[in-house]
Amino acid sequence: MSREKGNFAEDRACSYLAENGYGIVERNFYSRFGEIDIIALKEEVLHFVEVKSGDDYESAIYNITPTKLSRIIKTAQTYIKKQNCDNDYTFDAVIVTPSDVVFVEDITL
Incomplete structure (x- = not known):
């Protein structure tokens, strides 16, 4: 995915989270293990959010291997x-498609 497309998806995800009561703590946190797209806080719970975009929900969600x-x-632990x-914390995803933004809670289950 191009950086421009990724930034667009992350911007949409941040807007969605903010509209739903999440405070954006940090974007693009890097460690030697990788990157977390968005770190958000809601009701004292940290949400480590992976943003994926695609033409449809399935093609995007399956990119979280x-x-x-x-x-x-590992990056969140860092x-x-x-x-x-x-x-407390959780690992979530925001899936951005041309027609929708979908929040997926607790992708570690």
């Missing part, structure tokens, strides 16, 4: 340690 998820978790966080 077990390897990708493992990198997200963030938690670095920020000395003791919040």
Whole structure:
């Protein structure tokens, strides 16, 4: 995916999250393990959010592979340690398609 397309999807995801009561804490947090697209906070719970876009929901959600998820978790652990966080947290996804934005809670289940 091009950086421009990725930025557009992340902007849409941030707007969606903000409209639904999430505070955006950080975007594009990098560690040596990988990147987390959006870190958001709602009701004292940190949400580590992976943003995927595609022509339809299925083509986007299936791009979150077990390897990708493992990198997200390791990167989140780095963030938690670095920020000395003791919040509860979850790993979520926002799927952006031309016609919709879908929030998927707890993608680790």
